Each structure stands twice: as structure tokens, then as C-alpha cells.
Amino acid sequence: MVGERGRRLLDRVTAGIPARENPVTHVTRVPARAAGFAPWPEWAAPEVVDALAAGGVGKPWRHQVEAACLAREGAHVVVSTGTASGKSLAYQLPVLSELATGSKATALYLSPTKALGADQLRAVSSLDVPGVRAAAFDGDTPMTERDWVRAHANWVFSNPDMLHRGILSAHARWAQFFRRLRYVVVDECHSYRGVFGSHVALLLRRVRRVAQHYGAAPVFVLASATTASPADFASRLTGLPCTAVTEDASPRGARTIALWEPPLLEELSGENGAPVRRPAGTETARILTELVVEGARSLAFVRSRRGAELTALGARRLLSEVDPALMETVAAYRSGFLPEERRELERALLSGRLLGVATTNALELGVDIAGLDAVVLAGYPGTLASFWQQSGRAGRSGDEALVVFVARDDPLDTYLVHHPQALLERPVETAVLDPANPYVLGPQLACAVAELPLTEPELDTFGGSAARAVLGELAEQKLLRRRSSGWYWTSRDRPHAEVGIRGSGGDQVAVVEADSGRMLGTVDPGSACFAVHPGAVYLHQGSSYVVDELDLDTALALVHAEDPDWNTSPREIVDISVLKTERQCRHGGVTVCLGEVAVTSQVVGYLRRRPSGEVLDHTPLELPEQSLHTRAVWYTVSPELLETPPAPEGTEKATPEETETRVPAGTEEAAPVGTRAHVPKGTEKAAPAGTDFRVSEGTEVAAPVGTKTQAPVGTVAVVPVGTGGVGRAPGGAGLVPARVPGALHAAEHAAIGLLPLFATCDRWDIGGVSTARHEDTGEATVFVHDGHPGGAGFADRGYAAIVPWLAATREAIVSCECPTGCPSCVQSPKCGNGNDPLDKAGAVAVLGAVLGALRQHGEQCGHGGA
Numbered sequence: 001m002v003g004e005r006g007r008r009l010l011d012r013v014t015a016g017i018p019a020r021e022n023p024v025t026h027v028t029r030v031p032a033r034a035a036g037f038a039p040w041p042e043w044a045a046p047e048v049v050d051a052l053a054a055g056g057v058g059k060p061w062r063h064q065v066e067a068a069c070l071a072r073e074g075a076h077v078v079v080s081t082g083t084a085s086g087k088s089l090a091y092q093l094p095v096l097s098e099l100a101t102g103s104k105a106t107a108l109y110l111s112p113t114k115a116l117g118a119d120q121l122r123a124v125s126s127l128d129v130p131g132v133r134a135a136a137f138d139g140d141t142p143m144t145e146r147d148w149v150r151a152h153a154n155w156v157f158s159n160p161d162m163l164h165r166g167i168l169s170a171h172a173r174w175a176q177f178f179r180r181l182r183y184v185v186v187d188e189c190h191s192y193r194g195v196f197g198s199h200v201a202l203l204l205r206r207v208r209r210v211a212q213h214y215g216a217a218p219v220f221v222l223a224s225a226t227t228a229s230p231a232d233f234a235s236r237l238t239g240l241p242c243t244a245v246t247e248d249a250s251p252r253g254a255r256t257i258a259l260w261e262p263p264l265l266e267e268l269s270g271e272n273g274a275p276v277r278r279p280a281g282t283e284t285a286r287i288l289t290e291l292v293v294e295g296a297r298s299l300a301f302v303r304s305r306r307g308a309e310l311t312a313l314g315a316r317r318l319l320s321e322v323d324p325a326l327m328e329t330v331a332a333y334r335s336g337f338l339p340e341e342r343r344e345l346e347r348a349l350l351s352g353r354l355l356g357v358a359t360t361n362a363l364e365l366g367v368d369i370a371g372l373d374a375v376v377l378a379g380y381p382g383t384l385a386s387f388w389q390q391s392g393r394a395g396r397s398g399d400e401a402l403v404v405f406v407a408r409d410d411p412l413d414t415y416l417v418h419h420p421q422a423l424l425e426r427p428v429e430t431a432v433l434d435p436a437n438p439y440v441l442g443p444q445l446a447c448a449v450a451e452l453p454l455t456e457p458e459l460d461t462f463g464g465s466a467a468r469a470v471l472g473e474l475a476e477q478k479l480l481r482r483r484s485s486g487w488y489w490t491s492r493d494r495p496h497a498e499v500g501i502r503g504s505g506g507d508q509v510a511v512v513e514a515d516s517g518r519m520l521g522t523v524d525p526g527s528a529c530f531a532v533h534p535g536a537v538y539l540h541q542g543s544s545y546v547v548d549e550l551d552l553d554t555a556l557a558l559v560h561a562e563d564p565d566w567n568t569s570p571r572e573i574v575d576i577s578v579l580k581t582e583r584q585c586r587h588g589g590v591t592v593c594l595g596e597v598a599v600t601s602q603v604v605g606y607l608r609r610r611p612s613g614e615v616l617d618h619t620p621l622e623l624p625e626q627s628l629h630t631r632a633v634w635y636t637v638s639p640e641l642l643e644t645p646p647a648p649e650g651t652e653k654a655t656p657e658e659t660e661t662r663v664p665a666g667t668e669e670a671a672p673v674g675t676r677a678h679v680p681k682g683t684e685k686a687a688p689a690g691t692d693f694r695v696s697e698g699t700e701v702a703a704p705v706g707t708k709t710q711a712p713v714g715t716v717a718v719v720p721v722g723t724g725g726v727g728r729a730p731g732g733a734g735l736v737p738a739r740v741p742g743a744l745h746a747a748e749h750a751a752i753g754l755l756p757l758f759a760t761c762d763r764w765d766i767g768g769v770s771t772a773r774h775e776d777t778g779e780a781t782v783f784v785h786d787g788h789p790g791g792a793g794f795a796d797r798g799y800a801a802i803v804p805w806l807a808a809t810r811e812a813i814v815s816c817e818c819p820t821g822c823p824s825c826v827q828s829p830k831c832g833n834g835n836d837p838l839d840k841a842g843a844v845a846v847l848g849a850v851l852g853a854l855r856q857h858g859e860q861c862g863h864g865g866a
């Protein structure tokens with residue numbers, strides 16, 4: 001049932017749309033929740049309680065007290081509750097109480113962004129608790145203040161970057177601070193995922209080690225948005241056993257959630273003549289306008305900075321036609337605003353002076369804005385945690401609120417608006433990180449050794465054998481020396497400045513404005529040809545630039561300010577070769593593998609397109625080949641399974657009689673680089689393959705430790721005997737060979753689009769290659785690989801969740817109403833082949849056949865349930 005106010009707002013935003021064009025695919029209501037209180041703990045310092053009460057916290061909520069008490073007792077704790085559920089108080093209470101009692105203890109607060117750290121510092125300072133000397137130590141802290149902070153502050157607010165470069169690298173100057181370190185607060189810890197998360201996990205181990213050196217063993221208090229298995233995640237991040245507090249006792253107003261799919265546009269066509277939908281930003285501007293007219297205080301989350309500006313502009317333009325006085329009640333917000341501007345915006349929204357704000361995810365973290373009447377999300381924000389974090393800004397005050405999720409033209413969004421349970425009923429995903437990635441472990445261990453010699457017993461903290469292997473390599477490179485007492489740094493220079501913790505390492509390419517010489521930002525060397533090739537449109541803090549020149553030798557991209565009304569999408573040729581197969585599982589005619597691969601890519605040109613998707617032209621480029629050593633999940637499909645007609649309904653699940661034999665997994669040797677062999681798209685139509693669908697979270701598998709110097713991980717594959725024959729297959733794809741390349745290519749694109757549903761990655765963090773016959777596997781193969789050297793755990797996650805992932809992929813394609821493929825299903829915005837060939841029906845047929853085979857044998861391989 002939809003609540004009164006929610007229905008009224010929803011009716012308002014759908015007003016005037018003919019029923020047959022109704023974009024709303026699903027409506028649900030999340031009920032209100034009453035607050036659950038607990039008394040202040042006895043140990044809480046009265047000064048702190050008084051200050052918090054003066055700040056509006058009359059009585060603490062249960063989860064706040066539970067987490068605070070655990071921390072006070074010395075347990076490492078993670079509080080993982082909803083948006084604006086008062087997580088800050090869970091760590092403020094024990095830290096402030098400790099400092100207020102005149103103890104000599106110190107505390108360290110870490111946040112993923114400087115802005116959030118500044119907000120939290122301001123909140124703590126405004127409590128004005130006697131004895132608390134809180135101060136920031138980040139990139140903005142003036143040199144003149146730094147000595148004071150080191151010597152006198154007892155609560156230091158910093159971030160992982162500064163901790164790495166400015167604190168740990170000079171820990172002797174922080175000796176007193178470390179000696180007294182009682183608490184380490186890790187705020188918004190769910191944002192430490194992927195390569196960055198893996199770096200932070202090792203950084204926190206370095207903090208523990210340095211603190212231990214000075215005689216301290218701090219308690220870790222972590223705050224996280226709602227995530228699945230927060231205790232496991234916090235333990236992986238800190239390397240310590242952590243207790244989770246997850247029962248959210250903060251009050252929440254009821255919310256109506258509507259899923260919205262913009263219509264296909266008849267008048268426009270995109271790449272290869274594919275239909276395009278009305279852009280999510282345009283649709284969001286329209287919805288925002290209606291909400292503002294209704295007087296609803298609303299926030300619209302838009303994925304890009306430019307998108308946020310355009311959405312606000314669009315809403316203002318529409319409002320100018322309705323009621324010009326309302327134009328001034330709409331604004332855009334993006335990162336880079338000054339703290340005062342943010343405060344002003346918060347106040348204006350809360351007071352109702354501003355009614356509509358379009359923002360990037362800059363307003364997702366650490367902004368005290370809650371209790372809004374409506375939130376509109378233009379596109380899936382990448383993770384369920386973010387989805388709930390953003391939608392949680394609506395409906396705190398007990399009043400009914402509206403949340404509208406507007407799908408972008410992409411397979412994951414299409415899938416979600418047609419499968420509401422995948423968005424609304426699934427447990428929030430665990431953030432994926434892999435501290436054993438040798439590309440992360442290497443530089444982190446170099447820093448650790450440079451900080452303090454590393455002894456053998458300490459290796460367990462850094463991953464045991466994986467760390468030993470990496471240290472051996474560093475010793476061979478003469479960066480450190482092995483002695484009987486441990487590993488020692490040999491150089492006078494510290495490695496910290498060379499180690500970037502947010503990227504993949506290597507020399508970052510500097511993006512510089514040619515006229516002014518101003519450095520705008522940096523780009524990973526591996527993605528420079530893709531992101532800042534000559535002619536590329538480069539966005540920085542809401543401003544647009546066009547790249548004039550890319551010099552990879554000097555790691556420099558020169559740009560000029562220009563805001564054209566088109567975007568660019570690079571075109572590249574990608575090859576992949578298998579270096580090591582770590583896990584392999586055969587299912588009839590399908591083999592699923594996980595392992596190491598070498599990906600070589602070359603950007604060969606780019607397309608210019610209008611925001612509507614319309615393609616303007618193609619420009620060729622000559623850029624060098626790049627190579628990436630990373631992890632991939634891949635599946636191969638036998639020719640028999642590809643050709644065999646689909647099984648009639650109901651016969652798929654027949655179990656063949658079979659015996660099993662165990663054989664060693666794939667070989668270790670590097671094989672020659674495979675090339676794509678695309679064959680023009682055929683015209684024959686495949687019959688739909690009918691498989692059931694149910695989303696379920698795949699089981700988490702520990703990533704096998706994969707270093708170059710390690711012995712192969714000894715997994716065995718289960719091979720059903722005699723299942724290769726046509727008669728044994730559970731139903732094939734029924735494709736003539738000419739259709740196979742397009743079918744695999746389409747299946748690969750959609751799978752890349754859907755992996756973020758199972759691994760906390762962005763589709764830009766991963767890549768893929770498909771080929772009708774790969775030289776290393778000898779069969780039709782679809783690869784999906786991590787986009788960072790050494791991987792970040794995404795491929796591992798795909799392997800673990802192969803069945804639900806491919807089932808969701810197939811469903812996303814089937815759900816899309818377009819006839820032969822569009823950006824909502826099988827076209828990819830970053831396709832190196834110009835989305836050609838693509839065979840939508842063929843992809844459905846291949847995925848149906850693959851799933852049929854996987855489901856017959858899936859359990860034996862321990863893949864996530866189907």
C-alpha cells in the first residue's frame with residue numbers, strides 16, 4: 001500500500017503522462033520505525049553528556065550505546081546502520097569521555113575525504129568538551145600548525161593519504177602521539193573497496209605495527225553504511241577481530257519507493273541505429289520540477305558533476321515556464337564547495353528556502369541533511385550501500401517521503417527497474433578488497449619496512465606467504481636486505497612519496513591546463529590512453545576540458561577549457577592471454593575458470609556523441625599498446641553446446657548419469673596472446689532459451705593468493721565423464737557459427753554491466769574480451785577481467801557468483817524491450833569495437849545454454865546458488 005503523502009507526490013510527478021507510457025515499473029512502501037533509546041552509560045563523562053544534550057541529543061539510541069560500550073571495553077567494533085542514524089556518537093562518546101577525564105590518551109580519526117574529516121572535526125569542536133584538543137592534519141593544514149598538532153593535539157583528524165605520506169613516514173616525530181594512541185576511528189569504512197581499499201587495509205596494519213612499536217594497542221572503531229557481513233569486512237580491513245553492531249534504533253519516517261524507466265525516444269537513434277532512451281538526467285530534471293512545484297524539499301543524485309549542473313539547469317528552465325519565482329529555489333551542488341557553502345546549502349534546504357538540489361554523490365557522505373520530502377536517484381549509484389545511503393536522506397522526520405530511482409540507459413539499471421527485488425530486497429553487498437594483491441602488497445611492504453625493520457613473526461599480519469614472496473622480490477631488486485633478524489630498508493630515501501594509494505601505481509599522468517600551467521588532476525598510467533587521449537573531453541570539478549596532447553614519456557596530458565555539446569568514447573583493440581588458471585570447473589560443455597591474465601589494449605580512435613547518444617563522427621588515433629597483468633573470470637562454451645538446439649521447456653533439468661574424475665587444474669605456462677576473431681553477425685533468429693531466474697548472493701570465497709613467485713594453487717576440477725556429446729547437453733544455444741561472435745560479444749557486455757550487482761565495483765573498474773575461438777582455451781570464450789594490475793577481487797567475486805551473475809545478465813537482456821540491442825542491454829559505452837557485432841537474441845541463447853549447463857553441475861563446484 002502506498003502512503004498518503006508518498007502517493008500524492010508520486011501522482012504529481014507522473015501527472016500528464018498517458019497510462020500506456022507510464023514509466024513507473026514498481027512502487028513499494030518502506031514503513032516507519034520508532035526510536036529505541038538506551039540510558040547513557042555510567043562511564044560516559046558528564047561534560048560529554050551535557051555537551052551532546054545541548055547539541056540536541058537528549059537520549060542516545062540503543063545501537064549508539066551498544067557500540068560505544070564495546071569500544072570502551074576494548075573490543076574492536078564496527079557500527080553499520082542506516083543513513084543519519086547517529087553513527088558519529090558511537091565513537092564520539094568513548095573518545096571524548098576518555099579525553100575529558102584528563103587521561104593522556106590520544107585518538108586518530110580517518111575519513112575517506114578531507115571534506116568529511118573537516119565536518120566531523122567541526123562537530124567535535126563545537127561540543128567544546130574541556131580537555132579535548134581536536135585538530136586536523138591533512139593536506140590543507142598549514143606547515144606552521146603541523147608542529148603544534150603533533151605536540152599537543154589529542155584527537156587528530158586525518159585521511160588515509162596523509163596518514164601514509166605525512167604521519168607514518170615520519171612516525172618518530174609522532175612518537176608521543178603513537179605511544180598514547182587509544183582509539184583509531186575509521187569513518188565511512190565501506191568506501192574502502194577495490195584497490196584503494198586494499199591499500200587502506202595494509203595501511204591500517206602499518207598503523208597497528210607502528211603503535212605497537214611505541215607500546216600502544218589502539219581499539220578500532222569503524223562506522224559503515226549498512227553492509228552485508230560488516231564484522232567480516234571490518235576484520236579484513238583492520239586485520240583484527242571486530243564485533244558488529246547492526247540493529248538500527250534510530251527513528252525513520254515511512255518512504256514510498258518508485259522505480260522509473262524513461263521511455264525510448266522514437267526520433268533519435270544511437271550507435272549502429274540502436275534506439276536510445278530519454279536521458280536519466282533530463283527525466284530527473286522534470287521530476288525535480290514537479291516536486292518543487294509541490295513544495296517538496298528534494299535532493300536529486302546525479303552521477304557526474306556536469307550532469308548535476310545540467311539537471312539543476314533543466315529544472316530551473318522548466319520552472320521558469322511554470323512560476324519564475326521558484327527558479328531560485330533550485331541549485332546544483334558538487335564537491336569542491338567550501339565548507340561554509342555546504343553549511344549554507346544544508347541550512348537552506350532544511351529551512352525550505354531551497355527546495356530542489358541536484359548533486360553528485362558529494363552529498364552522500366557526512367552531510368547532516370535528512371528528513372527531506374523526496375530523493376531522486378538518476379541512475380544506480382554503483383552499490384546498494386550507496387542506494388540506501390542516498391535514499392535514506394528522505395523521510396526522517398516521521399513524515400511520508402518519496403524516493404524515485406530513474407534508470408539510465410544501461411543494462412544494470414534496466415535490470416533493476418524490472419527486478420525490484422534485486423534492488424529492494426537483497427542484502428547490501430560486502431565491499432570487496434584484496435590486500436594480497438602483489439601490486440598493492442609490494443609498495444605497502446616497502447613502506448612498512450622503511451618505517452621499521454620487518455621481522456618474521458610480523459609477516460602474518462601482512463598475509464604470510466604472499467608477503468614473504470613479495471619481500472623476496474623486493475630484496476632481489478635491492479630495495480631491501482634480508483638479515484637474520486628480518487628485512488631492512490637499504491636506501492636513504494623513503495618510498496612513501498612514490499606510492500599512490502588511490503591508484504594502481506606507476507607514474508601518474510598529470511593533466512595540466514596548457515594556458516595557465518595549472519594541474520587539474522592525475523590519471524592512472526594504465527587508463528591514460530583511454531581517459532585523456534588527444535581529443536578526449538575531460539571533466540574536472542564540474543568544468544569541461546578538451547585534451548590537446550598526451551605525452552606518455554613525460555606523463556603529461558595538456559588540455560584547454562572547452563565545454564562542447566558532445567562527449568567522447570574511445571575505441572580500442574583488446575587481446576587477452578591466460579597466464580595461470582587457478583580454479584577451473586567443468587559443467588558439461590561449459591568450463592568456468594579463474595586466474596591470471598595478460599590484457600593488451602590499444603586505443604585506436606574515438607567517437608564523438610551528443611548526450612542523447614547520437615554519434616557525430618569517428619576519429620582515428622595512433623597510440624601505443626598498453627599491457628595489464630590482472631585477474632579474470634572466464635567461461636568457455638563447446639561448439640556442440642553452441643550449435644545444439646535449445647532443449648524444449650521442462651527437459652533442462654534432467655540429470656545425466658555420470659561418474660566423476662578429478663584432474664589437475666589448468667597449466668601455469670603463459671600461452672601466446674589470443675586475438676579476437678569476430679565474424680559478421682548472422683541473421684538467423686535463436687529461439688528463446690527458457691531458464692528460471694532467482695537472485696541470490698553468491699558465497700564469498702577467499703581470494704587465492706596469486707603471486708608470480710608462488711606455487712600454483714592446487715585446485716582440482718570436477719569433470720563429468722562423457723558429457724561432451726550432443727545428446728547429453730542440457731539444451732544448447734542453437735546458433736550457426738556466424739552468429740557466435742556477436743552473441744558472445746553481447747553476452748560479455750551485459751555481464752560487465754551486471755557484475756557491479758555482485759561485486760562492489762563500477763563497470764569502469766572491469767573489462768572484458770570475447771572470442772569465438774580463443775587460442776588458449778581452444779573454445780568460444782568470454783573473459784571478464786579486473787581493470788587494475790593484480791586485480792582487486794572483482795573477478796574472484798564473479799567466479800563465486802557465476803550462476804546468479806549470468807542469470808541476472810540474461811534477465812537484463814530479456815527485460816529490455818528494444819528489438820536488437822541498445823545501451824540498456826547489450827551495447828557498452830566503452831566498447832573497443834564500436835558495439836559491432838552484437839547479437840542480442842544470440843546472447844540470450846548462449847546465456848540460456850550456459851546457465852542450463854551450470855545449473856546441472858553448479859553445486860559440485862560450489863558456485864553461488866542459482
Ligand SMILES: Nc1ncnc2c1ncn2[C@@H]1O[C@H](COP(=O)(O)OP(=O)(O)OP(=O)(O)O)[C@@H](O)[C@H]1O
Nearest residue numbers: 057059060061082083084085086087088089366367
Ligand atoms: N540519539 C540521538 N537523538 C537525536 N538526534 C541524534 C541522536 N544521535 C544523533 N543525532 C543527530 O542525527 C544526525 C545524524 O547523525 P550522524 O551524522 O552522526 O549520523 P551518521 O549515521 O553518521 O550519518 P551518515 O549516514 O550521514 O554517515 C545529527 O544531526 C545528530 O546530531
